[in-house]
Amino acid sequence: MPLSRAKIAAAAIQLADVHGLDGLSVRKLAKELGVGPMRLYDYVVNRSELLDLMVDAIYAQIAEADQHSQWRATVLAIYHRTRDATLDHEWFSDLLGGRPHLGPHALAVGESTAAALSQAPAVRDIDDLQRIVGALNAFVIGALRREVTERRTARTTGTDVTTWQKTLGPYLTRMLKTGRYPTVARLVIDGAHLNPEETFHHNLITILDGITS
Amino acid sequence: MPLSRAKIAAAAIQLADVHGLDGLSVRKLAKELGVGPMRLYDYVVNRSELLDLMVDAIYAQIAEADQHSQWRATVLAIYHRTRDATLDHEWFSDLLGGRPHLGPHALAVGESTAAALSQAPAVRDIDDLQRIVGALNAFVIGALRREVTERRTARTTGTDVTTWQKTLGPYLTRMLKTGRYPTVARLVIDGAHLNPEETFHHNLITILDGITS
DNA sequence: TGCGCTACCGTACGGCGTATCCATAAGGTA
């Protein structure tokens, strides 16, 4: 097996899936592939280019979204698929919005999204399109980052009450008991655990429909 | 000068403002403060806690937003101030959404935002509030990340045409000339350079009014 | 005077990205 950019990216993704982006080093990746570290620099100029490779591989996964005849359904499908891919590869959220996504598959996804949105009746000119694409992407980036962060903290502190009280619990409850943050306290304590997918869907629809009308 | 968490945070912020988060190391920070590296670990348990300190210092800056009598004006003021602070300290965008913001000032900002939004007529119960706060925060996080990323690439590649053509230009124009990304091409080529602040404001208002009605 | 405690610091370890140089194998030519 002669080693290739695709193979390197696949191994890197697998490593990052398990150990996160911090746990992905050029050296470990090389060891995983059974070669010396410097070998990888024949295929990639930088660690950062390695990340670009990984990102575009994820976009390839996203780009497989089915084309719907309705522009609205197409847009929703793409963003939901983005969410699915992000939850499958949480490190992806660390890179979301942090660098320009210019790989071929990223461009393809961007093209599908923009093309669909350009069919919305409210989109009169290219400036409208730019604003709308920007707003939607911004929401999705932020929402996915938040969701992944919540997942991570829930995982490390544990969802159950006992470990929660041993980690962030004391500090947070102490802060909330000061009475200086009543609304936040209500959100934390009384706020039901909303279904993340439903919340994402609901907010996405609200913004999409609000912005295209 | 006896060294304190506040002083450490201030020096760290200054360093990060100039050299970015990557250019901020515990060792450099210690040297800047005229002490040995390990000295800082008497005030901070981790590099990560150092970042938390810095983040909360920025939230302190944001929290100074004036209180308006109208909830809508309050919300807008807070988010605009968030944007201002982020553009003053671009590294802040790298941390946005990537970790829970639980410092006292972050909580204060969250409290002000949530309290204001809870006065919106459309907010009936706490679940509404949770969804709306989540959606707005998500948009702002994503929008600021994107804006900072654009600023950075514009800075390194240069805004003028000549350097642009020497860096990303060739690759991107080649990709766009394939004809596979017509809509993206139109966005890049024909899309006017929209005023970032206006775009932010416009989108924020659209989402805010769409979601609270 | 002696003693424990605290504040502080120097050193060191393991890991990182990557520049540079070396060994070896492969293949073409005389």
Added chain:
DNA sequence: TACCTTATGGATACGCCGTACGGTAGCGCA
């Protein structure tokens, strides 16, 4: 067959990083 060229892969090394650890100097107090 013998030699030279060229590509392929690897070992080593440099300068950084975060931080664990052990030691020391100064000081309050018995």
